[in-house]
Amino acid sequence: MIQRAPTGRGLRRTTSGTGPVQRHHDGRAAALLVAPAVLGLVLFVYIPIAISVVAGFLDIPISGRGIEPVGLDNFVAVLGDPQVHRATLNTILYSLLTIVPSVVLGLALALALEVVGRGRAVASVLLFLPLTANLVAMAVVFRWIFAAPSGFLNQLLGPIGIGPVAFLGDTDTALVTVALVGAWRSVSFAVVLFLAGLTTIPRSVHEAAAVDGVRGFAKVRLVIAPLLRPTIVLVVVLTAIQSIQVFDTVKVMTDGGPDGATETLFTLIWRIGFSYYNLGEASALTLIVLAALVLVGVLRRRQLLRGGQ
Amino acid sequence: MAKVPPGVVAAWTVLLGAMILAVFPYVWMLRTAFAEDTYVRGMNLIPDRFTLNNFVVAWFDSGMSAAMLNGAIVTSGILILQLATGIPAAYAFAKLRFRGRDALFGIVLASLIIPAQAIAVPLFLGVSTLDLANTHAALILPFATSAFGIFLMRQHMVTIPDALLDAARMDGFGHGRILSNVVIPMSRPAILTFALFSVFGSWNEYLWPLLVARAEAIRTPPLALALLQTDALNTDLGVLAAAAVIVTVPIVVLFIVTRRSFVAGLTGGEVTG
Numbered sequence: 121m122i123q124r125a126p127t128g129r130g131l132r133r134t135t136s137g138t139g140p141v142q143r144h145h146d147g148r149a150a151a152l153l154v155a156p157a158v159l160g161l162v163l164f165v166y167i168p169i170a171i172s173v174v175a176g177f178l179d180i181p182i183s184g185r186g187i188e189p190v191g192l193d194n195f196v197a198v199l200g201d202p203q204v205h206r207a208t209l210n211t212i213l214y215s216l217l218t219i220v221p222s223v224v225l226g227l228a229l230a231l232a233l234e235v236v237g238r239g240r241a242v243a244s245v246l247l248f249l250p251l252t253a254n255l256v257a258m259a260v261v262f263r264w265i266f267a268a269p270s271g272f273l274n275q276l277l278g279p280i281g282i283g284p285v286a287f288l289g290d291t292d293t294a295l296v297t298v299a300l301v302g303a304w305r306s307v308s309f310a311v312v313l314f315l316a317g318l319t320t321i322p323r324s325v326h327e328a329a330a331v332d333g334v335r336g337f338a339k340v341r342l343v344i345a346p347l348l349r350p351t352i353v354l355v356v357v358l359t360a361i362q363s364i365q366v367f368d369t370v371k372v373m374t375d376g377g378p379d380g381a382t383e384t385l386f387t388l389i390w391r392i393g394f395s396y397y398n399l400g401e402a403s404a405l406t407l408i409v410l411a412a413l414v415l416v417g418v419l420r421r422r423q424l425l426r427g428g429q
Numbered sequence: 430m431a432k433v434p435p436g437v438v439a440a441w442t443v444l445l446g447a448m449i450l451a452v453f454p455y456v457w458m459l460r461t462a463f464a465e466d467t468y469v470r471g472m473n474l475i476p477d478r479f480t481l482n483n484f485v486v487a488w489f490d491s492g493m494s495a496a497m498l499n500g501a502i503v504t505s506g507i508l509i510l511q512l513a514t515g516i517p518a519a520y521a522f523a524k525l526r527f528r529g530r531d532a533l534f535g536i537v538l539a540s541l542i543i544p545a546q547a548i549a550v551p552l553f554l555g556v557s558t559l560d561l562a563n564t565h566a567a568l569i570l571p572f573a574t575s576a577f578g579i580f581l582m583r584q585h586m587v588t589i590p591d592a593l594l595d596a597a598r599m600d601g602f603g604h605g606r607i608l609s610n611v612v613i614p615m616s617r618p619a620i621l622t623f624a625l626f627s628v629f630g631s632w633n634e635y636l637w638p639l640l641v642a643r644a645e646a647i648r649t650p651p652l653a654l655a656l657l658q659t660d661a662l663n664t665d666l667g668v669l670a671a672a673a674v675i676v677t678v679p680i681v682v683l684f685i686v687t688r689r690s691f692v693a694g695l696t697g698g699e700v701t702g
Contacts, residue, residue, distance in 0.1 A: 146526055150521045161537060164552065164570070168555070171554070175551065236441055237437075245688055247444075249452060252633075254650075264666065308451065365544045371635075372655050394640070399550055402550055407547075413544060
């Protein structure tokens with residue numbers, strides 16, 4: 121890519137037709153312009169991640185003295201830890217519970233917004249509201265909406281003979297309840313992405329569908345969904361990346377409880393690192409999760425790079 | 430009366446349901462914050478008696494005023510640093526040719542995959558060793574550069590015609606004046622969009638302050654709110670709701686005022702191309 125520069129410059133010069141341009145001193149200026157940003161990323165992202173990688177192979181006592189290399193011990197311990205297995209399953213389940221509604225409801229709501237004429241602006245502002253939500257504030261609110269026995273939902277369900285349900289206090293319902301809050305936000309994000317995706321479908325496609333009499337669900341299934349495949353993939357990938365990293369809502373609503381029922385990977389890493397002060401194992405688990413994220417993120421990166429040209 | 434097509438009726442039914450779900454937590458939060466003590470745990474959407482007392486207690490006695498000031502300092506500090514490091518870099522990546530440009534840009538993009546949680550532990554150790562815990566610097570500096578911001582602004586700056594920049598150079602403009610007189614004015618929409626992302630992100634950040642802001646005087650709004658909730662035995666539900674409203678109002682107002690730029694950035698940055 122770097123070697124491409126001379127040809128690129130030649131092409132640019134002919135096409136723009138602005139005559140000779142002096143670019144030979146770009147190097148030094150560019151270094152100065154880029155240096156603060158690169159320095160920031162090196163200091164606050166790359167050096168820390170390098171330390172994380174090294175720490176994964178160390179035993180780090182609380183005192184900070186007597187740090188010893190322990191090879192793969194931390195990874196072995198983490199991979200054999202039932203808490204980690206449970207948190208992994210919880211995180212996968214949580215992710216599915218946010219991804220599926222994001223795709224289905226996100227698409228449905230984006231299509232509904234396309235159909236309605238007047239009132240669309242108001243509807244979309246309200247639907248986008250969860251996007252910027254302060255998750256701590258919302259977690260606080262949702263916590264007392266789902267509270268037992270006298271939270272809003274239980275007072276609503278009581279008269280029709282249901283409950284009271286300990287939504288957040290029961291190991292069977294807690295994870296689903298926390299995931300509902302995750303979905304509340306991720307659906308909002310999906311609507312925005314689907315709306316953007318829908319604008320890329322040319323008018324002629326809609327006209328052709330109308331001529332052939334393809335309408336309603338058949339049109340969504342046969343015409344729109346196949347054309348929106350890239351957007352669907354994007355929604356799945358971005359929601360997955362967000363969900364794997366879930367922390368704020370779980371921390372505030374249940375702190376991983378009851379009895380580990382809502383423990384996710386990042387709340388567990390937090391616990392191992394900052395409650396048990398086992399920084400070696402916390403780093404090892406972080407690296408394993410990071411590897412999974414990179415795997416998912418490769419898709420996203422491809423999207424970003426394509427957007428870059 | 431004009432006949433409404435059945436498709437539109439169905440669409441509105443779905444939309445109304447979703448709108449209620451999207452807005453309900455906000456409505457319930459407001460209602461609880463303004464409800465008088467005895468009505469806080471009731472069911473009625475509009476409480477029989479209103480009070481502002483919860484806000485007074487939350488603001489003056491529960492540490493929200495100090496937290497809001499900290500939030501403003503940290504959020505604006507991060508924004509200034511991210512713009513100061515990001516704009517020149519975005520310009521260089523978009524418009525200058527230099528050895529290693531694409532490799533460096535790759536390094537910038539690659540950092541997008543790394544979540545904040547993954548670097549929290551070593552960053553925290555760094556902050557402890559430098560004795561920076563409980564300072565604004567510890568809350569601001571780790572966010573000094575935004576790879577996403579560089580990416581977003583670069584995408585926009587690429588579209589500035591080279592001819593314009595060449596003309597500016599012929600007139601003897603250096604990179605500094607090209608930036609301030611040509612590139613920044615022409616990239617205003619992208620810069621604004623990124624600034625919004627930055628502000629929303631910093632204001633809502635919870636994990637990092639939870640680690641490094643242990644002292645009461647340095648708490649950010651989400652942190653102060655979360656601690657208030659942990660202390661719920663001593664905190665009135667109405668006060669907690671009022672505190673949640675205080676944390677939420679600035680971002681909701683900012684979102685409603687700027688929603689077009691925000692949504693444009695969200696879709697432009699991710700989907701197009």
